[in-house]
Structures are given as structure tokens and as C-alpha cells.
Amino acid sequence: xxxxxxKNMETVMLHALSGLPVKxxxxxxxxxxxxxxxxxxxxxxxxxxxxxxxxxxxxxxxxQMLADLNRVDFTNVQEQASWVCGCSDAAVAELEKSxxxxxxxxxxxxxxxxG
Numbered sequence: 447x448x449x450x451x452x453k454n455m456e457t458v459m460l461h462a463l464s465g466l467p468v469k470x471x472x473x474x475x476x477x478x479x480x481x482x483x484x485x486x487x488x489x490x491x492x493x494x495x496x497x498x499x500x501x502x503x504x505x506x507x508x509x510q511m512l513a514d515l516n517r518v519d520f521t522n523v524q525e526q527a528s529w530v531c532g533c534s535d536a537a538v539a540e541l542e543k544s545x546x547x548x549x550x551x552x553x554x555x556x557x558x559x560x561g
Contacts (some may be wrong), residue, residue, distance in 0.1 A: 452485035505552055514522040 527533040
């Protein structure tokens with residue numbers, strides 16, 4: 447419902463403000479477009495968080511994620527992270543260790559990733 451509102455906001459505003467000075471109309475449309483884009487961004491983030499919560503509350507899926515994660519070549523990840531963002535090997539290794547530890551303990555979303 448919020449996404450539909452954001453999607454149609456500019457069109458509705460143009461219709462509601464028809465007949466007003468063009469400069470005023472342009473300013474209002476820029477603000478409405480920015481607001482609508484922010485709403486779409488937040489609703490997308492909310493949907494992503496809900497999907498992550500569902501996955502991270504399922505012990506079978508957590509076990510599968512851990513198995514998949516154990517097949518990742520973290521030496522390669524460390525090299526690429528160092529090259530792309532200047533991350534130290536220790537930082538990448540700590541993230542790997544922390545994430546795997548959380549999955550092994552099958553902690554909840556809030557406890558394992560945000561705590």
C-alpha cells in the first residue's frame with residue numbers, strides 16, 4: 447500500500463496542482479519525487495529485513511547457510527576486500543569468524559547480528 451502510494455504520488459500531485467505556476471509545480475514535484483523515492487527505499491529495506499528474519503529463524507536454512515559459507519574461499523575474499531575497500535585481512539577474518547559463530551550457535555537475528 448505504501449509502495450503504491452509512493453509510485454502514484456507524482457502523478458496525483460501533478461493532477462492536483464494543475465493550473466498553478468510552473469515554477470511552483472516543479473519545486474513541489476522535486477520534493478514529492480524525493481519523498482516517494484525515500485518511501486520506496488524504506489519499504490524495500492523493510493521487505494529485505496522481513497525475509498532475512500524468516501530465513502534466520504529456520505534452523506534447517508541456518509545449517510544450509512553455514513554449509514555454504516564453509517565452502518567460500520575466504521582467502522580470495524580477503525584479497526578482494528583488501529583491493530576494493532582497503533579492509534585488512536584481520537577485519538575480514540573477524541567478520542568470517544563472527545558470522546560463522548553466530549550461525550553455529552543458531553542465534554536469532556537480533557542476538558547474532560545486531561548484538
